[in-house]
Amino acid sequence: MPQYRLHLHDGPTRASETRYIDLPNNEEALELARDALIENEQFSRAEVWTDEGIVVVFERGGDRP
Numbered sequence: 001m002p003q004y005r006l007h008l009h010d011g012p013t014r015a016s017e018t019r020y021i022d023l024p025n026n027e028e029a030l031e032l033a034r035d036a037l038i039e040n041e042q043f044s045r046a047e048v049w050t051d052e053g054i055v056v057v058f059e060r061g062g063d064r065p
Helices: 024-038
Strands: 003-009 017-022 047-050 051-057
Touching: 003 024, 024 047, 024 051
Parallel strands: none
Antiparallel strands: 003 017, 003 047, 047 051
């Protein structure tokens, strides 16, 4: 099972968060990034990486509450 790196961040003023997760495929990685951004409003961007490079980037759009 490939290892993915989920990187959550919101610009230079807030500490980023990185998680390492084993997932069966890229589809699971897409869901992971999307869900992480939905569940954690303190971050505006979620990136998923593998050793080969970036898999997906999600960015929260517009103003947040």
